[in-house]
Amino acid sequence: MLTSVELCAGAGGQAVGLEQAGFDHTALVEIDMHCCATLRANRPHWNVIEDDIRLFKERAAEFAGIDLLAGGLPCPPFSVAGKQLGAADERNLFPDAIDIIDATRPRAIMIENVRGFLDAVFQDYREGLKRQLEKLGYKTEWRLLNASDFGVPQLRPRVVIVAIETSSAEHFDWPTPQPHNPATVGAVLKDMMAANGWIGAATWAARADEIAPTIVGGSKKHGGPDLGPTRARAAWAALGVNGKTLAADPPEADFVGMPRLTVPMVARIQGFPDDWNFIGRKTAAYRQVGNAFPPPVARAVGEKVCAALTTKRVHALRA
DSSP, X not given: OEEEEEESOTTSHHHHHXXXXXXXXXXXXXXXXXXXXXXXXXXXXXXXXXXXXXXXXXXXXXXXXXXXXXXXXXXXXXXTTTTOOGGGSTTOOHHHHHHHHHHHOOSEEEEEEEGGGGSGGGHHHHHHHHHHXXXXXXXXXXXXXXXXXXXOSBOOEEEEEEEXXXXXXXXXXXXXXXXXXXXXXXXXXXXXXXXXXXXXXXHHHHHOOSOBOOOOOOOSSSOOSSSOSHHHHHHHHHTTOOOSSOOSSOXXXXXXXXXXXOHXXXXXXXXXXXXXXXXXXXXXXXXXXXXXXXXXXXXXXXXXXXXXXXXXHHHHHHO
């Protein structure tokens, strides 16, 4: 099995997908205590390191020789919802990630970020990043992937950066989008909405006949247990969902009106397994879900990275 270290692991969206793709996590580095508690609760055998990656990089050499360095670096420096300060943003952790890559020299790198990373204003930054990785022996590509192309019932475009050691780069191909649209919100959540016997679940599911808008997680300073700003809540309302708050439980049998989503419902829309348990109170749990990288997308890319590295290894053995 191929080995990996993940930076800014969050609540495990990317980690779950990479696990499904065949990677064994040597370490998962995350600064948020709620996320770390979630990772430990779901995978007690994982080596969860509760630390800032700017401090972790001082010991990163302990993990030299891993197959993959993965990460979901903070998105505010490149998000259109922020000031898009890029390299000037104190939350920009790409330089620290480069230091960790230099210390660990993985065979491949996989980093996800927001679509704003591809904006024209960051062209010089992207090219500089590519040059840095090239000096370290990697060929780098990035692509905007839509979660809905990989079975996730949600509009969620994310940029994925993949860098492969030059000798294996020719074996990497981006995953092919699935040929059919994902299931609708109604189809995905009908059984959960009906869990307490709600008699209106079937009618609601028939109305919720589109995929979801992008799940918004918010930050520690902004956002709470709701489904996003006004425009996002309006999109949810069109699906028959009250997005102003989250519910602790599914609707009761005699419920009337627009139902609210629970954290497990939002997690299913993100593509998490139903048995993945999020630790913390409602706001903390929702933020973990909303900020996650959908596991099916991570798995699709991870399988291609795995195939590229495995193909190189097989060729080397035959030689």
